[in-house]
């Protein structure tokens with residue numbers, strides 16, 4: 001069953017430099033129980049898309065449906081019951097946890113706001129349960145965020161997302177700020193919690209190695225648009241879009257201890273995206289057609305891909 005359906009979503013920011021088309025017509029779905037990865041270079045619009053789904057930035061156009069119900073553009077009051085079902089885990093747990101609040105309040109206040117639990121004792125029990133679920137000691141409730149390590153703080157960020165028992169959790173680079181050894185612990189925890197809490201995830205990351213380990217299906221974004229999506233193994237085995245291929249080839253090779261540089265040049269500005277295929281200035285396969293005609297997303301070999309010459313990857 002389709003839990004989340006995003007259709008032709010756009011978020012444009014008017015700025016002094018011009019209109020920033022951070023998200024420019026994105027469609028994707030998350031089925032119940034599924035983990036969908038959303039990848040692309042820094043600045044391609046992943047966080048804006050995540051926030052637009054949650055109503056944290058304005059939606060310029062398009063639709064966001066949760067189990068069929070439109071939630072884009074809802075008022076704060078109308079959005080409140082939706083927030084209970086749709087939660088977010090942020091990259092920087094410290095920045096998103098109020099340093100003056102005890103953990104028991106960080107976790108307990110959302111319960112009170114949403115009217116969950118039969119009273120204070122019941123809410124304390126729910127806080128204790130969720131702390132145990134994320135592997136923190138019970139006395140963590142009586143401490144402040146700064147008393148915890150980075151990995152523990154992300155456990156608190158996860159607890160805060162889960163205390164409301166949501167259906168869908170949007171995770172925005174949840175391990176990118178953590179040491180490698182801690183990253184694996186947190187990812188393992190998130191896999192376990194998915195089963196325990198019956199969650200679906202939209203998992204945002206610039207790091208393909210994380211996405212490969214963690215997701216069922218991957219959506220690749222470039223300059224505010226989707227360029228390819230496919231089941232995770234299919235995408236890694238046979239990337240059809242030259243950008244996806246470049247991202248995969250850029251994953252650090254442990255044998256050489258450095259990343260292979262395959263992507264030429266920088267991500268262009270979303271204020272002034274290249275004509276035709278936005279990837280053409282960096283694409284080794286670009287032809288005249290690519291410089292003038294924007295490729296539409298189309299189904300091919302179980303993928304969805306926006307490239308005039310995607311068939312070349314199959315040859």
Ligand SMILES: Nc1ncnc2c1ncn2[C@@H]1O[C@H](COP(=O)(O)OP(=O)(O)O)[C@@H](O)[C@H]1O
Nearest residue numbers: 013020022041042043044045046047048049270
């Ligand atoms: N509030 C904003 N106002 C203007 N531009 C923004 C705003 N938020 C993000 N952007 C721009 O939108 C683009 C996408 O940003 P973001 O969604 O943060 O990308 P990502 O998460 O993939 O790194 C970037 O060019 C960024 O500078």
Ligand code: SF4
Nearest residue numbers: 277280283290307308
């Ligand atoms: S449409 Fe052309 S420029 Fe764009 S990715 Fe495909 S081959 Fe490269």
Ligand SMILES: [Mg+2]
Nearest residue numbers: 043046047048
């Ligand atoms: Mg981001």
